[in-house]
Amino acid sequence: MNVRDWCAEIDEEIILADGFEDAFVGVAERCGMGPVAVYDREKCIEAITKQQAKHNVSYEEAAEHFDFNVIGAYVGERTPLFVTRKE
Numbered sequence: 001m002n003v004r005d006w007c008a009e010i011d012e013e014i015i016l017a018d019g020f021e022d023a024f025v026g027v028a029e030r031c032g033m034g035p036v037a038v039y040d041r042e043k044c045i046e047a048i049t050k051q052q053a054k055h056n057v058s059y060e061e062a063a064e065h066f067d068f069n070v071i072g073a074y075v076g077e078r079t080p081l082f083v084t085r086k087e
Contacts, residue, residue: 011035015078019051020044028081037080044082
């Protein structure tokens with residue numbers, strides 16, 4: 001089952017971040033709020049470097065793009081979360 005279908009079974013209002021399917025971790029819930037999609041930050045940055053390989057985007061450039069354009073994009077209280085994993 002793909003990520004979109006899996007999330008729809010939980011709650012059809014979950015907002016997904018396009019292009020980061022391989023970085024999807026799961027769904028988080030908070031008291032009094034609807035569930036949100038959760039992604040692995042490092043895997044998202046890796047996805048950007050792969051998506052932009054033809055433009056020779058460095059890790060640092062991909063991280064800057066991610067921080068500004070992905071983390072910085074608030075789309076309401078269902079905005080996805082991006083987790084930095086403890087090593």
